[in-house]
Amino acid sequence: MFKKILIANRGEIALRVIRTCKEMGISTVAVYSTADKESLHVRFADEAVCIGPPQSSLSYLSIPNIISAAEITNADAIHPGYGFLSENSKFSKICEEHEIKFLGPSPDMIDQMGDKSTAIKTAQKAKVPTIPGSNGLLESVEQAKKIAKKIEYPVLLKATAGGGGKGMRIVWNEEELEPLLNSAKQEARNAFGNDGMYMEKYLENPRHIEFQIVGDKYGVVCHLSERDCSIQRRHQKLVEETPSPFMTPELRKKMGEAAIKIAKSIRYEGIGTIEFLVDKNRNFYFIEMNTRIQVEHPITEEVINYDLVKEQILVHSGVKLSGKNYEPKLHAIECRINAEDPYNDFRPCPGKITALHKPGGHGVRVDTHTYAGYTVPPFYDSMIAKMITVAQTREEAITKMERALSEYIIEGIKTTIPFHIQLMKNEDFRKGNCTTKFMDTFKLK
Ligand code: ADP
Numbered sequence: 134m135f136k137k138i139l140i141a142n143r144g145e146i147a148l149r150v151i152r153t154c155k156e157m158g159i160s161t162v163a164v165y166s167t168a169d170k171e172s173l174h175v176r177f178a179d180e181a182v183c184i185g186p187p188q189s190s191l192s193y194l195s196i197p198n199i200i201s202a203a204e205i206t207n208a209d210a211i212h213p214g215y216g217f218l219s220e221n222s223k224f225s226k227i228c229e230e231h232e233i234k235f236l237g238p239s240p241d242m243i244d245q246m247g248d249k250s251t252a253i254k255t256a257q258k259a260k261v262p263t264i265p266g267s268n269g270l271l272e273s274v275e276q277a278k279k280i281a282k283k284i285e286y287p288v289l290l291k292a293t294a295g296g297g298g299k300g301m302r303i304v305w306n307e308e309e310l311e312p313l314l315n316s317a318k319q320e321a322r323n324a325f326g327n328d329g330m331y332m333e334k335y336l337e338n339p340r341h342i343e344f345q346i347v348g349d350k351y352g353v354v355c356h357l358s359e360r361d362c363s364i365q366r367r368h369q370k371l372v373e374e375t376p377s378p379f380m381t382p383e384l385r386k387k388m389g390e391a392a393i394k395i396a397k398s399i400r401y402e403g404i405g406t407i408e409f410l411v412d413k414n415r416n417f418y419f420i421e422m423n424t425r426i427q428v429e430h431p432i433t434e435e436v437i438n439y440d441l442v443k444e445q446i447l448v449h450s451g452v453k454l455s456g457k458n459y460e461p462k463l464h465a466i467e468c469r470i471n472a473e474d475p476y477n478d479f480r481p482c483p484g485k486i487t488a489l490h491k492p493g494g495h496g497v498r499v500d501t502h503t504y505a506g507y508t509v510p511p512f513y514d515s516m517i518a519k520m521i522t523v524a525q526t527r528e529e530a531i532t533k534m535e536r537a538l539s540e541y542i543i544e545g546i547k548t549t550i551p552f553h554i555q556l557m558k559n560e561d562f563r564k565g566n567c568t569t570k571f572m573d574t575f576k577l578k
Contacts, residue, residue, distance in 0.1 A: 134450050135159055135210040135234065139203045140174065142214030143193060145502045145519065146426070147174035150212045153442040162206045164199060166192035168510040173502045180206050187512045193217045196224055203233050210234040210449070212442075216296075216514065219425040220247050236449050238403045238424050245399050246422040250293040250331040256419040259398040261391045264410070264418045266333035274311050280332055281310060287335040290314055292321035292328070298368025299324045303335050333420075338568045339410040341365065342377050342417070344392035345433045347444055348401040349454045356389040357433050357441075357459045360406075363567045364556070366479065371549070371572070372556065373429040374466040375436055378527060378565030384415050389458055395419065404445045410569075428519065429467050431500060435523040436461035463523050464530045468538065468553040470501075470518040472509045475552035475577055483511040487545035492537040496523045496530075499541075509546060517548070527565070531557050552577060 138154050139162040140147045147163060151174060154161045163178035168187035175181045182202040185192035192198065194217055203211055211228055213219035213236065222243035228235035237243070246252045250270055253263050265284045270293060271277045281288045281304065290313060292300025300321030302313040314330065322328040340363045348354040361377030362370045376385075392407035406423045430441045437459040448454065473479040489505040501518035503509070509517055520541065522533040535557040541550055555577060556562055562571070 135446065137162060137206065137208045138210045138212050138236070138446070139164065139199070139206065139208035139233075140178070140212050140214065141193070141199050141218055142212070142216070143169050143172065143174060143502075143513065145500045145516070146214040146428075147172075148177060148502050149500055150214065150442055151177050153440055153446070156440075157443060157446065159446070162202065162208050164193075164202050166512075168512055171507065173504065182206060187510065189217065189512065196227055200227060200231055200233070204231070208233065210236055210446075212236045212446075213425065215423075215425050215428060220423070222247060234449060236403070236445060238401060238405070242399050242401055243424050246405075246424050248293045248327075248329070249291065249295060249421045250329065252422050253331075253419065255399060256395050259395045261395055261419050262417065264333040264336065264420070267331045270329045270331055271314070274314060277314060277332060278307055278310055281307065284332075284334045287337070289333045289335040290317045290330055291333060292317065292325065293331055294321060294325035294327035294329065296325075298365075300330070301368055336410055336412060336418075338570050339363075339412050340377070340379050340568050341370075341408065342379070342388065342411050343406050343408040343427075344389060345404070345406055345427075345430070345441070346392050346396050346401070347404045347441075347448060347454060348396050349448045350402055350451055351453055352397070352400055353454045353456045354393045354396045354401060355454055355456055355458050356392050357437055357439065358461050359385065359388065360429055360432055361567070362429060363569050364562070364571055365569050366572045368569075370429065370469065372466065372468050372553070373432055374464070374527070374530070375432045376461045376464065378567070379411065379415075381415070384411075384417070385460075388417055391417070391419070395422065403448060404441060428469065428516070431498060431519060431521045432465035432467045432523075435465040435498065435521055436463045463525060464527045465521060465523040466527075466530045466534050467519050467521045468534060468556075469516050469549070470520060470541070470543075470553070471515040471549045472517050472546050473515050473549055474547040475549050477547075479549070481511070481515045482547040483509040483515070484546045485509075486543055488542065489544070490540065490542040492520070492540035494537065496533055497521075497537045498523070503543075517543075520553075528563070531563060
């Protein structure tokens, strides 16, 4: 087992990993930018190393600075969290070369799944359905026009390096194609340093349903059921739940088997998520795989009573899985609380939290790095907390969430709490009528 783990991340996920390490008797090293000096992950880790100025490119994305911090502190493993370097095969390889265990898949596995257009080919090889599209990167506007004509408009342009909904454009007709391709390319270049684009048929009213999987060193892969992440804004998840209100035992069996098939085809090791879109007839299509822990992992933990970060550390230390798949026994929901103004087009709202009261009670979990007096820096993602409720039924989990949200007091900055309270009361949401189009018609009062 590892003796000391460096967490190459910040915010709530850094704290989340530190907590599990403590429970496993593993020492921890936090790394931080100067903007995060006062952050809780720095205070709660056994050691902390400053790795640079606020800009991510000079700190949380700086491979030499992070490797140096691991060497100085003698860490024998690095947990990358999510975002930043978590799906960077070069980082995974450099860790390997320095004999530091990267707590994620090998560079080769990341390469087969990390870029989305290659991941689609990997899924096709495993005979899992994908959405009709370009089957590879777009080479010219002319070629893009030809493919769009064949698969029929509307089509979706997607960045192969994409994430967080960036570099994506819906195209309704041929006239729009060239300008939208150019602007998506530009956005992708700025965000990911890679402007490779591919195309898919745009599904008009799908649900986003993903499967949590875990694989060990010995080729065993199992799934831990699904998460429904259909409540999104600009292709970014706002609320997640498990089980999906749209799921049936037959569909879970089929999708779970498909997810395992994909992971097995690359002998996947570690925890990961296979994402699908599901249409109204319950046809499902692979869209991408995330080769890391996800933001929404706690809902899975709550319904199957399982610490996923612990599992991740265990499989990377060589522990064997039983091969058993897990079914949700309870219902859990997560609301992402962002420092954004929901009444002002969800504009980011960094600043100092002057007063804070966190809710509690049975079945309520809040994962956050914030505290009264904490200043949300303007440099990073605007998510400041995740609130998770768990109960026997979906209805109870929603009611509990509504109650817990009403107790959550954050003063000094604007947050998305008022939005979540209204969503929990919404009739369509309560009925489970949620597709990725839900937010297009949702009006905040
Ligand atoms: P990212 O990596 O940027 O999050 P994804 O490929 O995971 O991108 O897609 C994010 C979201 O965009 C999906 O959950 C879904 O709502 C929407 N989306 C992606 N592909 C399609 C598609 N072909 N048709 C309709 N919606 C799509």
